[in-house]
Amino acid sequence: xxxxxxxxxxxxxxxxxxxxxxxxxxxxxxxxxxxxxxxxxxxxxxxxxxxxxxxxxxxxxxxxxxxxxxxxxxxxxxxxxxxxxxxxxxxxxxxxxxxxxxxxxxxxxxxxxxxxxxxxxxxxxxxxxxxxxxxxxxxxxxxxxxxxxxxxxxxxxxxxxxxxxxxxxxxxxxxxxxxxxxxxxxxxxxxxxxxxxxxxxxxxxxxxxxxxxxxxxxxxxxxxxxxxxxxxxxxxxxxxxxxxxxxxxxxxxxxxxxxxxxxxxxxxxxxxxxxxxxxxxxxxxxxxxxxxx
DNA sequence: AAGGACACCAACCGCTGGATA
DNA sequence: TTATCCAGCGGTTGGTGTCCT
Numbered sequence: 001x002x003x004x005x006x007x008x009x010x011x012x013x014x015x016x017x018x019x020x021x022x023x024x025x026x027x028x029x030x031x032x033x034x035x036x037x038x039x040x041x042x043x044x045x046x047x048x049x050x051x052x053x054x055x056x057x058x059x060x061x062x063x064x065x066x067x068x069x070x071x072x073x074x075x076x077x078x079x080x081x082x083x084x085x086x087x088x089x090x091x092x093x094x095x096x097x098x099x100x101x102x103x104x105x106x107x108x109x110x111x112x113x114x115x116x117x118x119x120x121x122x123x124x125x126x127x128x129x130x131x132x133x134x135x136x137x138x139x140x141x142x143x144x145x146x147x148x149x150x151x152x153x154x155x156x157x158x159x160x161x162x163x164x165x166x167x168x169x170x171x172x173x174x175x176x177x178x179x180x181x182x183x184x185x186x187x188x189x190x191x192x193x194x195x196x197x198x199x200x201x202x203x204x205x206x207x208x209x210x211x212x213x214x215x216x217x218x219x220x221x222x223x224x225x226x227x228x229x230x231x232x233x234x235x236x237x238x239x240x241x242x243x244x245x246x247x248x249x250x251x252x253x254x255x256x257x258x259x260x261x262x263x264x265x266x267x268x269x270x271x272x273x274x275x276x277x278x279x280x281x282x283x284x285x286x287x288x289x290x291x292x293x
Numbered sequence: 294a295a296g297g298a299c300a301c302c303a304a305c306c307g308c309t310g311g312a313t314a
Numbered sequence: 315t316t317a318t319c320c321a322g323c324g325g326t327t328g329g330t331g332t333c334c335t
Contacts, residue, residue, distance in 0.1 A: 016328090016329090017329080037320090038320085038321080039319085039320075051320085052320085052321085055321075055322090059322095088324065088325090089323090089324085090323075090324065091322075091323060091324085102322090102323075102324080103324095106324070106325085110325095110326095
């Protein structure tokens with residue numbers, strides 16, 4: 001068993017804002033040595049900083065491919081759509097936006113987009129209208145979330161926008177509620193079982209006919225606990241053709257060599273997996289190699 | 294004009310999984 | 315096999331400029 005020395009003496013390294021001189025040292029070092037072991041950078045570049053801090057300064061600010069411009073409406077739309085699908089996975093979202101870091105995306109979300117959605121009457125976590133949440137969960141007082149940081153109880157200007165040509169645009173206040181409802185409409189790409197069956201390949205393949213109702217985690221938690229179904233029968237079918245995997249509780253259609261599962265019997269864990277697959281259909285390039293069937 | 298509140302963002306903190314000795 | 319380091323990630327916060335009263 002070996003032990004490597006710590007990257008730096010954390011109690012004696014410089015913290016806080018970077019100076020132009022420090023930036024120049026990082027840039028000069030990367031220009032001559034490239035990006036490698038960041039723990040060696042402070043020593044070799046003559047910086048009294050932690051290697052981790054050097055890496056962050058480079059990736060979030062000094063990298064030459066960063067554009068340092070404000071966000072365009074198209075970029076904001078991308079962030080909103082991806083956040084709706086995958087949540088706060090900022091690095092994955094940032095990969096869809098060249099020249100923008102995950103830190104930029106995160107900051108822009110926390111300072112601008114989250115408030116815009118709230119102002120539109122949309123819950124920034126679920127991307128559902130607060131009115132729908134209220135009807136889903138009953139009368140919950142004060143459901144609209146507030147910033148947890150007291151000093152960040154920001155002013156909230158009335159900002160309304162809608163989707164036009166897949167972009168967010170400003171709009172008149174009377175259409176606010178309508179826009180909110182349109183904005184959160186699920187955009188899952190549902191594969192049609194009949195249409196796709198003619199092009200089925202011999203390889204394992206998954207078809208998902210999504211339930212028509214919104215995805216609500218609590219429904220499945222209750223279902224798991226009570227071992228019963230909360231959805232209407234026949235609201236969805238999960239077909240896994242040629243799969244050799246075992247799926248507890250799934251009905252096997254041996255004639256078709258497939259598994260047909262009424263959505264009513266889908267457990268919580270299976271629902272998570274199904275939701276992930278929905279994400280893959282929505283953003284097929286995002287999680288390449290993540291899903292294996 | 295001044296002080297407080299707000300808005301923004303750079304940087305830090307802590308956690309996690311993979312790599313390594 | 316185990317202990318530790320390191321890169322990457324998301325959450326949080328400190329500092330500063332701007333706006334409002």
